[in-house]
Amino acid sequence: MAGNTLANMFKVKELRNRLLFTLAILAIYRLGCVLTIPGIDAKALIEYFENLLAQNKSNAFASYMDFFVGGAFSNFSVFMLGVMPYISTQIILQLLLIVFPSLKRAVQEDGGQQKFALWTRVGTIIVCLIQSFAVTEYAKNIGVISLNNELAFKALAILTVTTGSMITVWLGDQITARGIGNGISIMIFAGIVARIPDAISQLVQGVQNGTINFMFVIAALIIYIVVIALVAFEEGGERKIPVHYAKRVVGRKMYGGQSTYIPFKVNPSNVIPLIFASSFLTLPMQIISSVASKGESAPKWVQALSSLLNPNGWVYNILLVVLIVFFAYFYTQVTLNPTEIAKQIRENGGSIPGISADKTESTLQKILNRLVFPGSLFLALIAVIPTVIQIIFKFPSAITHLMGGTSLIIMVGVATDTMAQIEALLKMHHQDGFIKKGKIRSRNL
Structure with a gap:
């Protein structure tokens, strides 16, 4: 069955072109992840991380960033x-739309989406400039700059990194438009997958050197398998809200009278809250980490704050949990607005059985709240598993981040969405899909 499905994927011209296009874009992206920006001494960079490894230390923030960009941060790549x-800019703008109703009305007008896209691009450039400047300070503090003119290096590095980020966003948009899956999510997915072989290599070396207990590895693998099963189970769960549409006569024809349902997923926002929460913390963490990398010359309060925001620490993980829950509610309200859904049901002559028309909105809101809260807590629980495993089993941070809960949620979520798109294209061309009987099942909760 699987062999036939894979063959069918490449038999369908549209799907084959989309898959090959996506793979080509990802190849370009991975190439850019290993091209070091001008002015960086590659030898000094390698020595810096080798010295950390020799001292059984690690740069927590660099490992954290490498998790999302497939090692590109430690490489100082374009x-x-x-x-x-x-993503950080999108979050900021979405929050501003809620705080300032006038901005929301401007986006809802004709041409508003184009305005919002332009604001997002301009905002992204501003955020890139801030983060790329922090990158130059980080490079200076760890001593990996090869140019004698520091000002020239900063100008060149800021321009290169900002341009590289905008190209990355453009590549993601191209995947969304002409490839398979959501381009931005696919880029993050590719970064995670690219780091897995290195993480496995570190794990094997740790077992061989005796620094990691083999039984702990077995226990951790069992935990990861259970987590994957739980994530896959949760991704398919949904609550079906029945809706009945009354009959109505238009001219000489009668319309309506059918019953349908509104599918609310257990986790309506999928992996978005996790990605939003992580990227929201990235900007302040990078600025603080860059200043703290000066060592003893950095202000004590900055060093203390950097220690508190360590991705492997409890403070960071508590903030991550809070932000995941917040963004789960926030994103669900944006994409599944109960007011808009209730309005559409009423305008089409529909009703929820046993619920009066004036209580439709409050009923939908109550159902969403009951779904979103446990769903967001589940996401948060899975996200902090790497920290727990690192503390209990003494695994290196690079391994726990890449083989931990966050990566599993993103990989399973993105893979599920991408598979659903491939499934739909195969069905459209009358081909068998991935799943038996040709459809991806969901569970009614």
Whole structure:
């Protein structure tokens, strides 16, 4: 069955072209992740990380950023910031739309989406400039600059990194428009997958050197398998809200009278809250980490704040949990607005059985709240698993980040969405899909 499905994927011309286009874009992206920006001494960079490894230390923030960009941050590559500035800008603008109703009305007008896209691009450039400047300070503090003229290096590095990030966003848009899946999510997915072989290599070396207990590895693998199963189970769960449409006569024809349902997923926002929460913390963390990298010359309060915001620490993980819950509610309200859904039901002559028309909105809101809260807590629980495993089993941060809950949620979520798109295209061309009987099942909760 799987062999036939894979063959069918490449038999369908449209799907084959989309898959090959996506793979070509990802190849370009990965190439940009290994091209070091001008002015960086590659030898000094390698020595810096080798010295950290020899001292059984790690740069927590660099490992954290590498998780999203496939090692591009530690390489000081042209794509070292990836799509994170773009996501951070989207979050800021979405929050501003809620705070300032006039901005929301402007977006809802004719041509408003084009305005919003322009604001997002301009905002992304601003965020890139801030983050790329922090990158130059970080490079200076760890001593990997090869140019004698510091000002020339900063100008060149800021221009290169900002341009690289905007190219990355453009590549993601091209995947969305002409490839398979959501381009931005696919880019993050590719970065995570690219780091897995290195993480496995570190794990094997740790076991061989005796620094990691083999039984702990077995226990961790069992936990990861259980997490993957739970994530896949949660992704398919949904609550079906029945809606009945009354009959109505238009001219000489009668319309309506059918019953349908509104599918609310257990986790309506999928992996978005996790990505939003992580990227929201990235900007302040990078600025603080860059200043703290000066060592003893950095202000004590900055060093203390950098220690508190360590991705492997409890303060960071508590903030991550809070932000995941917040963005789960926030994104669900944006994409599944109960007021708009209730309005559409009423305008089409529909009603929820047993619920009066004036209580439709409050009923939908109550159902969403009951779904979003446990769903967001589940996401948060999975996201903090890497920290727990690192503390209990003493795994290196690079391994726990890449084989931990966050990566599993993103990989399973993106893979599920991408598979659904491929499934739909195969069905459209009358081909068998991935799943038996040709459809992806969901569970009614």
